[in-house]
Amino acid sequence: MQMTHGSAAPSEWFTGDAWITPVADSGEGARTQIDSVRFAPGARTVWHRHPLGQVLVVTEGTGRVQRRGGPVETVRAGDTVRIAPGEWHWHGAAPDRSMTHLAIEPIPGDGASAEAGEPVGDGEYRGDGAEDVPPITRTVLLDQLLAPARSTHRVEVRRITIAPRRAAGLHVHNGPVFGSIETGSVVYQIEGEAAAVLGPGDVFYEPEGARIARFDAEEDGVTFLGYFLLADGQEAEIEFPGL
Ligand code: MN
Numbered sequence: 744m745q746m747t748h749g750s751a752a753p754s755e756w757f758t759g760d761a762w763i764t765p766v767a768d769s770g771e772g773a774r775t776q777i778d779s780v781r782f783a784p785g786a787r788t789v790w791h792r793h794p795l796g797q798v799l800v801v802t803e804g805t806g807r808v809q810r811r812g813g814p815v816e817t818v819r820a821g822d823t824v825r826i827a828p829g830e831w832h833w834h835g836a837a838p839d840r841s842m843t844h845l846a847i848e849p850i851p852g853d854g855a856s857a858e859a860g861e862p863v864g865d866g867e868y869r870g871d872g873a874e875d876v877p878p879i880t881r882t883v884l885l886d887q888l889l890a891p892a893r894s895t896h897r898v899e900v901r902r903i904t905i906a907p908r909r910a911a912g913l914h915v916h917n918g919p920v921f922g923s924i925e926t927g928s929v930v931y932q933i934e935g936e937a938a939a940v941l942g943p944g945d946v947f948y949e950p951e952g953a954r955i956a957r958f959d960a961e962e963d964g965v966t967f968l969g970y971f972l973l974a975d976g977q978e979a980e981i982e983f984p985g986l
Pocket of ligand 1: 791793797826832
């Protein structure tokens with residue numbers, strides 16, 4: 744007979760105090776690992792996933808479980824929770840109650856093990872996200888001087904999609920153009936300058952009259968918003984000097 748005692752859970756996998764007692768070892772040839780895990784009030788795992796999933800059987804107390812994209816759920820002694828293979832999730836105690844569960848984890852033949860992700864933030868743990876998501880954020884993405892300075896009378900905003908692997912080709916605009924990538928990616932290059940790959944959320948500026956050598960959609964194509972600054976009576980025009 745072998746007696747085992749709970750040992751402190753590793754801090755890279757847990758927030759707060761937790762103790763793990765192996766119940767059935769995944770020793771030589773074993774296909775399933777079973778641990779009893781006790782969480783102090785407020786303690787929880789980090790976000791993680793198991794290659795073949797996991798079954799949790801709550802044996803004592805009250806706890807919380809969340810699957811990625813789902814609500815924070817309350818679990819109590821007697822509850823069984825099934826986590827799908829590869830599904831990101833976390834589990835832990837309630838804020839004011841401890842919780843113990845059996846954790847039953849099938850071990851794949853290739854020995855792949857569980858993967859740890861980000862810690863569960865306090866707001867995420869409470870389920871209101873209050874501390875993790877500020878109500879408003881403001882970030883300056885671009886602060887661009889216009890050369891030459893100009894009087895803008897109108898701004899035309901266009902949504903433009905370029906098919907996968909299609910190149911816009913060398914082109915020149917008759918006014919400044921700003922853009923922000925929505926989806927996909929594109930190689931952007933002003934003639935004589937370095938090329939850059941732009942992805943979702945990136946912004947760019949095509950100066951008035953500049954020769955844009957490349958605006959080439961990559962494998963996934965690209966969709967972006969273009970903001971065309973126009974003088975009184977001016978229409979947005981594009982020239983292709985190479986054609
Ligand atoms: Mn788990």
